[in-house]
Amino acid sequence: MDAETFWLVVDEIRGRAEAVGTQREAALSDCVVDVLAGRLDAQGIVAFNGVASAFAHQADTLAMAAAMFLIEGYVSDDTFMDFRDGVILLGRRTFEAALTDPDSLVDHPIVAGATASARGAGLRREVSFESIVSSAVDAWVRVTGAEDEDDFWVAGSEPEHEARAAQVAPAQSDEPWDVSDADEIRRRLPRLAEVFAERLRPRMPAARLP
Numbered sequence: 490m491d492a493e494t495f496w497l498v499v500d501e502i503r504g505r506a507e508a509v510g511t512q513r514e515a516a517l518s519d520c521v522v523d524v525l526a527g528r529l530d531a532q533g534i535v536a537f538n539g540v541a542s543a544f545a546h547q548a549d550t551l552a553m554a555a556a557m558f559l560i561e562g563y564v565s566d567d568t569f570m571d572f573r574d575g576v577i578l579l580g581r582r583t584f585e586a587a588l589t590d591p592d593s594l595v596d597h598p599i600v601a602g603a604t605a606s607a608r609g610a611g612l613r614r615e616v617s618f619e620s621i622v623s624s625a626v627d628a629w630v631r632v633t634g635a636e637d638e639d640d641f642w643v644a645g646s647e648p649e650h651e652a653r654a655a656q657v658a659p660a661q662s663d664e665p666w667d668v669s670d671a672d673e674i675r676r677r678l679p680r681l682a683e684v685f686a687e688r689l690r691p692r693m694p695a696a697r698l699p
Contacts (some may be wrong), residue, residue, distance in 0.1 A: 490534035495544075496581040498537060501578055518624055525628035534632065535644045538625035545573040545621075548588060555668050555678055556591035559685040561601055561615050568617060610635040621673035624654070663674060 505520040525534050549569075557572040558564045559581045564572075575585050580599060586593040594600050599616055665674055671689040675682040682689060 490533060490540055492540065495537060495540045498524065499578060499580060501528065502578065511641055518619055521578070521621065521627045522631065523623035525625060526631045529628075529632075531629055531633045531644070534625055534629045535641065538622055539645060541574070541577060541621045541625075544584065546670065548573040548576060548584070550591075551666060551668050552591045552677055553587065553676050556587070556594055556681055557616075557679060558668075559681040559688050560594065561617060561675070562605075562685075562688060570616040571620055574621045575616040577621065578618055579616070594678050594679045595684055598680075600684075 501519075502520050502524045505524055509516050509520065525537060530538060553573065553576075554564050554569055557569060561568075561572065574586050576594070579599070583594070583597055590598070594616070596615075625639055626641050629635070629644075630638060633640075635641075653696045674689060
């Protein structure tokens with residue numbers, strides 16, 4: 490699977506999600522599984538996951554982590570992976586723009602809150618997705634009827650799948666900087682920092698009762 494095919498599948502997932510009630514977290518997860526299982530064979534699902542992992546690795550930067558902190562108010566190793574998967578599922582244009590400048594995420598309706606205000610409760614208010622690999626495993630099990638999910642990982646480690654994932658451009662060099670420095674975050678991500686200014690305000694220590 491090349492990058493062009495990968496993004497076509499992502500577009501189909503997004504289209505399916507919009508058709509069933511846009512951006513609902515559970516609906517999006519179901520759509521990923523349904524599209525992968527309906528469009529791809531077992532090897533294609535494994536390949537899709539490999540390319541998704543390679544793109545997520547591209548987005549493993551300090552600036553993207555700072556963007557997650559501003560948008561969602563927290564960041565950890567596990568949740569950052571979910572955030573990068575979520576950015577991938579926003580589509581190619583959004584993902585590639587965010588790779589170059591994570592501050593561009595401020596323009597997306599989920600970040601701006603337009604989907605939540607327009608469609609009510611229960612909609613995605615976070616970019617993060619529960620993880621593409623979990624959905625890929627579910628789709629693979631559906632297609633193969635396998636009882637042991639470990640076989641998915643065995644298939645993913647085969648040389649041809651690793652080679653296909655390696656076709657994705659390597660991660661950009663990430664200049665070290667202090668992501669705990671509020672002023673530095675404001676300088677690098679000015680638009681997100683303005684929208685989510687409260688995240689960067691010093692927190693008062695909790696009051697202690699006598």
